[in-house]
Amino acid sequence: MMLRLTTAIAASAVGLAQAAYASTDYPLTLTNCGVDFSVTSPPERTVTVGQSATEILYSLGLADRVNGTSVWFNPVLPQFADANEAIERIANDDPSFEAVVNKRPDLVAVQYEWHVGPTGSVATREQFHELGINTYIMPADCDTKDNSTGGDGTRTAAFSTDSIYKGITELATIYDVQDAGEALITDLAAREQRAIVLASSLDLPEDLSAAFWFSSTDLGVSPFVAGQLGAPGYMMEKLGIRNVIESDEEWPTVGWESIARADPDVLVIASMDRRRFPADDIEAKREFLHSDPVTREMNAVKNNRIVEMDAHAMSATMRTIYGLESLAEALSNMSFNE
Template sequence: MRSPRLLVALAVAAAVVSTACGAEVQQPAQATTGTPVTVTNCGAPLTVHGVPERVVTNDTGITEMMFALGLADRLVGHSSYRGKERDIASSPWQADFDRTPLLGHAFTREVVQAADPDFVFAGWSYGFKESTGLTPEWVRSIGAVPYQLTEACRQPGTDRRGVMEPLDALYADLANLGDIFGVRAKADQLITHYRQQVAKAADSAPAGQQPARVFLFDSATPEPFTSGRTAAPSQIIREAGGSNIFDDLNDSWTSASWEAAALRDPQVILIVDYGAGPENSVQAKIEQLRTQPLMAGTTAVRQGNILALPYAALVEGPRNPQTVVTVADFLRSKGY
């Protein structure tokens, strides 16, 4: 860290306001002084010398993790791609988004360097990309610490992402951020609450019944983009009492085929609500499913068992536990 202020006390959350979706919004209060902290991030040790003061984040789920921990005052800016505005409009932390500078809709070296960060929180395909040159190594070269989203950690020797259960990835990131920013007690409180939410939803699944087959539909260009078993939706679906039809894919967010999706005959479809332009609206995606020759005959499409959820509810972030509850309630309403 470059700033001497990193060795002074950090302001963190004290007051907690519960929101309708189970998230918590915090107001700043006094916390502990910063000392060197080492955590494990993507299987490697990461040492942070002092509490970061100038944080840049990319993507809504990542940014909301900082907000959930009461660390909005540490952000000097966040980036969010076009089409994520609906995330912010639906966010339990909308007020924090309103007062945090938006760095634009392109996460680039120039944007990041201009913000003069000492800590950059992003992930592979959540901002970090070799094609743009914005990598953890480059972040280190400008004197900042790169923290990688655990859901997007690359599997050793491959570009496939996901090295642990997705909800465990969320809990790991919350615990790590809690240690780095001196708010571990708050992180532990959130983790306990989230585990309780998930367990209660899981207990609501009917006994002695096969889990509903669920297809996560992100987009199609032209093949469907969906969730493998290491992306958040797969465990969200499982904990809610369903079964992700592409749980056999050892990857995070990835492409499949219409043939494979139709052959597995989903009984329920989850649509990711994001994307710029009318062609990416929820209604447009529903119409795409209805007019896709192979998907039109599936149980989910024929019966209209389709649920749309915000992007930030389905990528790693603090909305995930409540999303388990929402999906569980939807499955129960359909008899699953």
């Protein structure tokens, strides 16, 4: 059943790309995260606010159209290191509105609505549009998600990689590079299927459980852990893992005592370059888990079933599929005979 389902997913994704495989007829009007906008030609100058948008544009062969990037969690994918080095990084974290506008972009491509949205920390979409600058938010952050609840938002339905493929298809159409979009979706769908098939071939416990720890405002305080319906929830559902965190929030804070009582079999911890909080440091996470009197007694810690994953893969991005792969591979090397 799982194999048939994943084959259908891959076929659907490829079909989506093929349906869009035609030259773009400009002017092109799109409804994106509830906002209509039009482009009259392929954007020549793009600023990205979010690593997801950056890496998708690079993957579509559009690095030469990107003249500024911002909001980075992890190093750029190795195959884009040279191209990325030549493009100005406006900010590691949130850029200012002025810094983005000063790059004179035709389009601002955005990962998170809380950066550019109704209460955007960078600006609202209207502020950009009033200057004749279009904005595009990756659908993964607004499809099946309510960002008006504050924080990282709340999922109204489970994240699906369909929203990633939708974003790739729409960006490929905006820039008139549909062949590149088709190739990227085909590759990602195949990788997604292989990871799921690998996990289904393993002799995993029937009630295997896990928790994903992104970060904490300080070590020892309640951590930001993955809810049921976001990208980590998708990974766990596809690989047959139960998420011990029963929340629809994207990244709820849950006390370590509660997590320890749930006692997940596996802990997945985020690795990132960002240093906004002490627990952003992967080594600090590991030291805390092994030294704290509550966490060190957890099954996953005692049995060294701790998986490091790029923080960017834990968000709803193209890299989520890479995270799915790395988790399946990690499970294949674990023993659950205690």
